[in-house]
Amino acid sequence: MTPLLSVQGITKFYGHHIGCKDVGFDLYPGEVMGIVGESGSGKSTLLNCMAGHLTPDAGAVVFDTRSDGPKNTVTMSEPERRMLSRTDWAFVHQHARDGLRMGVSAGGNVGERLMAVGERHYCDIRAKATDWLGRVEIDATRVDDRPTTFSGGMQQRLQIARNLVTGPRLVFMDEPTGGLDVSVQARLLDLLRGLVRDMGLSAIIVTHDLAVVRLLADRLMVMKDGHVVEAGLTDQVLDDPQHAYSQLLVSSVLQV
Amino acid sequence: MSDYNFAYLDEQTKRMIRRAILKGLAIPGYQVPFASREMPMPYGWGTGGVQVSAAVMTPDDRFKVIDQGADDTTNAVSIRTFFERTAGVATTTKTSEASVIQTRHRIPEERLSEGQILVYQVPIPEPLQFLEPRESETRKMHSLEEYGLMHVKLYEDISRHGHIATSYDYPVKVEGRYVMDPSPIPKFDNPKLGDMAAIQLFGAGREQRIYALPPYTQVVSLDFEDHPFEASKPDHPCAMCGAENSYLDEVITDDTGGRMFVCSDTDFCEARQAAGNTGTMNGRDAA
Amino acid sequence: MIELKNVSKTFTMHNQSSAVIEVINDVSLSVAAGECVALTGASGAGKSTLMRMIYGNYLTQAGQILIDGADLVQAEPRDVIALRRETLGYVSQFLRVVPRVPTLDVVAEPLRAVGASAETAQARAKELLAKLNIPQRLWALSPTTFSGGEQQRVNIARGFAHPYPAMLLDEPTASLDAANREVVLSLIEEAKARGAAIIGIFHDEAARDRVCDREIDVSQFTPGIAA
Numbered sequence: 001m002t003p004l005l006s007v008q009g010i011t012k013f014y015g016h017h018i019g020c021k022d023v024g025f026d027l028y029p030g031e032v033m034g035i036v037g038e039s040g041s042g043k044s045t046l047l048n049c050m051a052g053h054l055t056p057d058a059g060a061v062v063f064d065t066r067s068d069g070p071k072n073t074v075t076m077s078e079p080e081r082r083m084l085s086r087t088d089w090a091f092v093h094q095h096a097r098d099g100l101r102m103g104v105s106a107g108g109n110v111g112e113r114l115m116a117v118g119e120r121h122y123c124d125i126r127a128k129a130t131d132w133l134g135r136v137e138i139d140a141t142r143v144d145d146r147p148t149t150f151s152g153g154m155q156q157r158l159q160i161a162r163n164l165v166t167g168p169r170l171v172f173m174d175e176p177t178g179g180l181d182v183s184v185q186a187r188l189l190d191l192l193r194g195l196v197r198d199m200g201l202s203a204i205i206v207t208h209d210l211a212v213v214r215l216l217a218d219r220l221m222v223m224k225d226g227h228v229v230e231a232g233l234t235d236q237v238l239d240d241p242q243h244a245y246s247q248l249l250v251s252s253v254l255q256v
Numbered sequence: 257m258s259d260y261n262f263a264y265l266d267e268q269t270k271r272m273i274r275r276a277i278l279k280g281l282a283i284p285g286y287q288v289p290f291a292s293r294e295m296p297m298p299y300g301w302g303t304g305g306v307q308v309s310a311a312v313m314t315p316d317d318r319f320k321v322i323d324q325g326a327d328d329t330t331n332a333v334s335i336r337t338f339f340e341r342t343a344g345v346a347t348t349t350k351t352s353e354a355s356v357i358q359t360r361h362r363i364p365e366e367r368l369s370e371g372q373i374l375v376y377q378v379p380i381p382e383p384l385q386f387l388e389p390r391e392s393e394t395r396k397m398h399s400l401e402e403y404g405l406m407h408v409k410l411y412e413d414i415s416r417h418g419h420i421a422t423s424y425d426y427p428v429k430v431e432g433r434y435v436m437d438p439s440p441i442p443k444f445d446n447p448k449l450g451d452m453a454a455i456q457l458f459g460a461g462r463e464q465r466i467y468a469l470p471p472y473t474q475v476v477s478l479d480f481e482d483h484p485f486e487a488s489k490p491d492h493p494c495a496m497c498g499a500e501n502s503y504l505d506e507v508i509t510d511d512t513g514g515r516m517f518v519c520s521d522t523d524f525c526e527a528r529q530a531a532g533n534t535g536t537m538n539g540r541d542a543a
Numbered sequence: 544m545i546e547l548k549n550v551s552k553t554f555t556m557h558n559q560s561s562a563v564i565e566v567i568n569d570v571s572l573s574v575a576a577g578e579c580v581a582l583t584g585a586s587g588a589g590k591s592t593l594m595r596m597i598y599g600n601y602l603t604q605a606g607q608i609l610i611d612g613a614d615l616v617q618a619e620p621r622d623v624i625a626l627r628r629e630t631l632g633y634v635s636q637f638l639r640v641v642p643r644v645p646t647l648d649v650v651a652e653p654l655r656a657v658g659a660s661a662e663t664a665q666a667r668a669k670e671l672l673a674k675l676n677i678p679q680r681l682w683a684l685s686p687t688t689f690s691g692g693e694q695q696r697v698n699i700a701r702g703f704a705h706p707y708p709a710m711l712l713d714e715p716t717a718s719l720d721a722a723n724r725e726v727v728l729s730l731i732e733e734a735k736a737r738g739a740a741i742i743g744i745f746h747d748e749a750a751r752d753r754v755c756d757r758e759i760d761v762s763q764f765t766p767g768i769a770a
Binding site for chain 1: 556558642655
């Protein structure tokens with residue numbers, strides 16, 4: 001079986017400072033991978049290198065494209081990579097405002113990716129947008145409202161709808177539940193789990209919230225100072241951490 | 257002869273602008289940056305158009321300026337006078353007699369012919385700017401032909417108004433490649449952009465961009481399959497000349513709701529009246 | 544079906560002066576299809592630790608754990624995930640779910656994960672919840688607010704939704720009343736009858752005697768206690 005994403009030796013320096021060093025793993029279709037670590041551990045740098053927002057200093061990010069099979073996205077042409085990022089890839093930002101067009105209606109936000117891949121039938125686009133609002137539990141009557149009138153949780157769900165409308169195969173998520181209150185987080189987690197299962201999505205989730213990875217991720221990578229210190233099954237890493245730092249991380253979580 | 261260099265600008269500057277124009281003609285719809293000069297008029301008064309006109313003008317040219325279709329408004333009169341004084345060229349108000357026509361917000365009703373040059377004054381050359389303010393990003397979108405965003409603007413129109421309510425500044429796609437802002441002409445004029453015999457040049461002074469359409473270029477107005485582009489105008493004949501197919505201005509005639517619709521293209525309207533056409537305001541039937 | 548060969552485990556506490564604790568030493572055992580084996584030994588003897596190792600939840604340092612021929616110790620995470628989805632079921636003592644998900648969906652999920660339609664999975668979930676005496680009015684609610692006994696029964700329903708060929712049961716009858724205990728024991732008997740290999744921990748001796756074919760005393764493998 002071909003991995004959907006094969007990350008090989010990704011290294012990124014900021015001057016002399018290490019962003020992340022020699023990170024590698026394979027992600028298979030339908031798998032959800034969590035990346036945890038404290039602030040500054042390099043997890044966001046890694047995510048941005050994988051998603052093409054940053055160019056790594058070394059390493060390859062090989063994606064199994066629909067048309068041509070595995071291709072290194074680091075060396076592929078920019079138009080090709082950008083096409084990938086609005087068709088087969090999705091990126092959910094921590095702050096919904098970074099991933100939404102705040103001056104455009106909810107329907108327009110969801111429809112943008114459809115129009116970007118060439119859909120030109122207004123009623124079809126609107127129907128698909130409305131359908132997706134329903135899937136992320138936003139009332140269809142809000143289709144013409146701007147995200148500025150939405151709550152934080154709704155904005156985050158809208159961002160997810162906007163990202164998933166073109167049926168991507170890989171979703172990058174940067175702290176998707178950060179900044180939301182716990183009841184809204186729970187609803188979002190449930191939604192994400194359902195979407196991952198029903199659409200057969202693969203996902204890479206960067207977070208510092210261990211509860212989130214336990215519920216969403218099959219596999220877990222623990223990062224510290226730009227290095228991966230431990231990787232494995234999520235419940236194994238959380239319940240039987242091997243590395244000193246992972247043990248510290250797990251034992252530092254407050255019990256509710 | 258005037259004390260200015262011919263057409264105000266120095267020869268080096270005109271040469272720089274001509275290079276930008278030639279590049280623009282070679283890549284229809286592509287915005288070419290140029291080093292816009294300070295002109296003796298404020299930005300927004302046609303500095304881009306004036307620089308382009310100055311660069312293409314020769315002593316043998318006959319120059320016409322229209323503002324919203326009219327030859328007799330302040331802006332048109334002052335730019336016409338500007339070139340009379342700085343270039344000493346002949347001027348005219350007749351569309352067919354002019355070799356260079358500078359325009360603000362209209363395309364003349366009369367079909368232009370080969371050998372004529374139409375110069376547009378452009379306030380904002382970037383059609384994507386309203387939805388994507390970063391210029392680094394809009395340039396990339398042009399170079400990669402990522403134009404989904406343009407349709408988002410039209411989508412928003414339909415969702416808010418039930419139809420595409422954009423009535424001027426209506427975006428077009430040039431030769432199936434670049435999306436272009438046609439300057440704030442009414443969308444009624446959009447169909448005239450394509451397949452035109454004259455050269456069309458667009459100058460944006462403040463934004464320092466020039467772009468161009470060579471003769472007989474394919475220009476398509478963006479739309480949706482189920483909401484096709486429509487060139488609309490007020491559903492009236494001209495009150496002065498009775499024309500049915502010209503773009504009309506609404507003129508308020510009193511403070512009790514009286515109004516009339518007249519051709520915005522004054523030369524077109526006058527020519528028709530001279531040929532004996534009349535409308536409700538001056539015709540025998542109204543008298 | 545389930546086979547352990549010379550399996551050992553230590554815990555290294557890096558943050559507590561790097562203390563190394565040997566917990567399981569050189570376990571070998573095997574459970575055939577249709578057989579139920581009980582792990583016995585005093586509290587702290589390592590029954591749950593051993594069970595978690597068999598599930599892949601705890602990392603095994605040495606030896607082989609073969610589930611249906613596949614070695615769990617060497618397997619890639621995705622192989623372990625596939626094994627858990629298709630082959631190896633685990634009913635823990637604690638229910639861990641996404642908050643706000645209805646009980647019916649919690650129970651139906653393992654079947655949905657192996658590709659069953661929503662209708663099929665929900666029908667099976669309803670059948671199990673009814674059998675385990677969870678009142679129908681609770682099915683649409685999240686189990687996070689349920690009592691301990693109710694949560695335990697939801698957990699069991701979830702564990703038995705998909706007919707796993709190998710199952711691990713950690714105290715399945717604890718905190719259940721007699722009627723529900725009876726239902727759980729009959730579920731175990733049904734699983735055995737269809738050929739499931741089962742390893743269980745039962746403090747309830749009567750239950751153990753009824754469903755288990757053999758007992759294995761874990762104390763013999765735990766160095767701390769044996770020494």
